[in-house]
Amino acid sequence: MSQRTLILLKPDAVQKSLIGEIVGRFEKKWLKVVGLKLMNMSGALVDEHYDFLMDKPFFPSIKSYMTSSPIVALAVEGHESVKVVRSMCGATNPVDALPGTIRGDLAKNIDNNIIHSSDSEETAGKELARFFKSEELFDYGRPLLG
Numbered sequence: 522m523s524q525r526t527l528i529l530l531k532p533d534a535v536q537k538s539l540i541g542e543i544v545g546r547f548e549k550k551w552l553k554v555v556g557l558k559l560m561n562m563s564g565a566l567v568d569e570h571y572d573f574l575m576d577k578p579f580f581p582s583i584k585s586y587m588t589s590s591p592i593v594a595l596a597v598e599g600h601e602s603v604k605v606v607r608s609m610c611g612a613t614n615p616v617d618a619l620p621g622t623i624r625g626d627l628a629k630n631i632d633n634n635i636i637h638s639s640d641s642e643e644t645a646g647k648e649l650a651r652f653f654k655s656e657e658l659f660d661y662g663r664p665l666l667g
């Protein structure tokens with residue numbers, strides 16, 4: 522089943538010049554990029570996106586991390602993309618993430634885990650709408666591939 526899902530390349534991914542490396546991994550996996558933008562997350566957007574973590578002691582550090590510099594919001598489409606993207610990202614804590622996954626290869630620790638992706642199709646719908654206006658998401662075929 523073809524699905525769309527949301528990915529955020531967090532501030533450390535942008536600062537380490539890993540945008541191309543990470544987007545490239547999804548493209549090589551044949552996921553179609555349907556939305557892509559560099560943006561600053563406001564404090565209010567962090568509150569909304571991570572509201573389920575607001576009571577956690579580490580929430581203030583997530584907030585300062587996510588607002589520290591620009592992020593990349595990425596929307597991809599493909600067969601079972603929610604599951605595929607989650608497994609490509611690897612475990613939330615980079616210490617547990619397997620080699621070959623994005624966090625396993627590129628991220629240092631739980632405070633700087635480089636990437637976020639939606640955890641279910643339902644969440645993906647909400648998160649895509651949170652980060653993209655409808656006109657920023659594109660429907661297109663790939664006729665040039667023959």
Ligand code: CMP
Pocket residue numbers: 574579583613631632634636637638
């Ligand atoms: P993400 O996939 O964006 O979803 C929730 C985020 O909370 C997670 O990545 C981490 O950045 C952060 N997080 C989860 N657990 C911890 C923790 N124990 N300490 C610090 N940050 C955490």
